Amino acid sequence: MDVLSNLGDGFVVAFTLQNLGLALLGCFLGTIMGALPGLGPSNGVAILIPLAFTLGLGPTPSLILLTSVYYGAMYGGRISSILLGIPGDEPAMMTVLDGHPMAKKGMAGEALSLSGIASFVGAFIATWGLILLAPQLVKIALLFGPAEYFALFALAFATLGGVSSTNQAKSAFAAMLGLGLAMIGVDTQTGVPRFTFGEVHLYDGLDFLVAIVGLFALSEVFIFLEHRHGGSDASTGQLKLGRLTPPLSMIKQCTPTMLRTSLLGFIAGVLPGAGASLGSFISYSMEKRLVDKEGTFGKGDPRGVAAPEAGNNAAAGGALVPMLALGVPGSGTTAVLLAVLLSLNITPGPLLFANNPDVVWGLIAALFIANFMLLALNIPMVGIFTRVLMVPPRILMPVVAMVSFVGIYGISGSSFDLLVMIGFGVMGWLLRKFDVPLVPIILGTLLGNTMENNLRRAITIDNGDWFTLFDSPLALTLWAIAIIGFIMPLIVGRVVRRKMHERGDEEGAISD
């Protein structure tokens, strides 16, 4: 009952005109960003953080806006997957397989509305999962001392590359690069400047928002410039929708699929190193094995649309669990959301639930509200969003670049930060060329100082004994998971990744 009264308080927080308006705005913007190829959930949230920040929104309203964008982008990704056969963002990759064939059969409207319902079911179940699981995880987290936290951070970095990662050396490189960048600035414990090379601007350290916007948003602009990809992928003919409601029989047929994959996706989201992309992938694979008796998957089976969409939206909700309860995000976009919390001076983790219950439960209530708004936006009004696909990148990308500049300039008003952001943009472009994941870099710059503080605290408490890091069973368990999580992709990573791409290629061959 405790949970329900907390949730009730949350709804009281969320039900103000401003918060409802922000949720609606976030859902709308998020769906657009998810729908546009080239702008995903992490880019979308990244561009909006500095804006929310400079507009002077409080913690709860900012979080409501940005998590609505997050949920919205998860919904939006399916639109271009279904209509154009190009995933709007990475988690929507699997939706292409059955969604696009359905659109070709003239069932685009049904596919869109069905996937909208599946997204709703996935997100709805996952939000309940968040409510039930997060407080339990908090109880465990309260047992953590500095040594356990250090191990937990190590675990996060070790598994962030994900099961599908092919080159763990590059994931490790990225994590260390991020941690190294976080070291720049005055040492918080002794007050000596580190790695500043006499540059006064660096004494405060690098602002992680600058790094995030540069790495995610600007590097995308460079990618488009490199390919001179300025034209729109959509042509008017592809945007015909047909009827916008799925027949009742289709929903009935897909209901067991949606329920199963929501659960599976949620678990994938909670586990470190999985995230939404993997959530939709395993959901699709499982359903194909379970119900695909006639071999219709891949040829426009509605269940093949419902499965990955329920899966990836559930995973998006699941990924919020470790981020809120432990302060350790398990996916790219939740890492960006962590940046929001940190820049608002809120430290996520077990204390968040005790000290700022209004933030947590307001956020959770907002997730429910956003979910209903998204259902409403995405079924009757999906036509608006399909128009967005007509906006060519040659207009969109300069806007993305300029809004990034506006946001960062708004925070500090200094040209120096803009130059640093451009530097990060170039670095992001180069690292993407080398297939180095960007998320560990972000997480490194975010968590570097906290991680170091925990390390130093743990060792200071034990009078300089470094073995204290491996002293408790809890810490040992965390280290063990970290090591397994780091090594496993070396063994299974190639297989998983090949399978994910194989399916994509098959579909490519059919659509040609």
Add this chain to the structure above:
Amino acid sequence: MSDRIFGLFGLALAIFFAWAALQIEESFLSDEVGPKAFPLIIATILGISSIFIALKPDADPEWPSLARLAEILAAVVVMILYAEFLPVAGFVIATAVASAYLTWRLGSPVLSSLLIGVLTSVGIYVVFHLALGLSLARGPLGF
């Protein structure tokens, strides 16, 4: 081959990072660990992973042609100029020029690039400054 160079560069970076960490002046009020230890751990792992990247390189990425590379470089220069001139020229003018350049390079015809640039700039000004009250760089003309 690209990855081997990348790995060697990473190794150089790690060595430089370790060297810079050793240069940190210790305060007399230091804790047990001190400000050097964690950076040195980072440098070590950075070095090891760089060596692995150099020894087991992935397939080469598709590098853009020289012309495309120059394109990106030019965009970077425009952005740097934008950052430097923003406080001088003011938001609207600087942004109009920069976004006109970017949309031109992404394939808009010359005349419509100018129009797109101005519209982008004025649009952002109206939404973020006039509607949302965000303070943007003010130029000599007051906008």
